[in-house]
Amino acid sequence: MRELGVPGSWHVGPSMRPADLGDRLVARGFEYAGDDIGMAMDLSALPEAATPDGFVVERVRDEAGLAAWVETLGSGFGERPVEAGWVGEAYRRIGFDDEGPLRHFLGRLDGEPVATSTLFLGAGVAGVYFVFTVEGARRRGVGAAITLAALKEAGNLGYDMGVLGSSPMGYRVYRGLGFEEFCRIGIYEWRPS
16 A cells, blocks of 8 residues: 555454554554444344335446446545545446346435445355445435345345444444444554655
8 A cells, every 4th residue: 555655444353363453553554443333134134124215226237337336435435536436446347247246236316326335245144335325315214225225135145144344323223224233343544645
């Protein structure tokens, strides 16, 4: 990262070694940015949540869909357009087919893109990432609905367990869907000077 002058992050979970990895990252110029909350749930217990009126979730299957996903994510998630663009480019290179481990979802409210999520299928577990709702569409059930869309896809593919790392903002939403907290995951960020 230093050589290329790009920012990055390192997520440190409870099983990572050495035990003082976070301290070592700080000594190398990373900054501690708080914790994500490691959560998991049994996918056979997915609730039937009400979908907000006018809200539709579509799977991203092409360049145009990915461009809308990136623009939506970039409107407020993490490093905003910088992170969204980097992630989108990686996803574009991986592809959109049903054989790969990734599925991306775009939520539209009255036709306008307002939410994103990504499903990663690996090691027998369905991971949910990049759950984001634009500020003007929050507190309407959009975040729960876009999360459930990813989890239902995983369940339909035969996965039994869903996992995610929750921000404090999303914690209550995920608890309402049936997720339980299992650990804390320290986030360490590095930015070029």
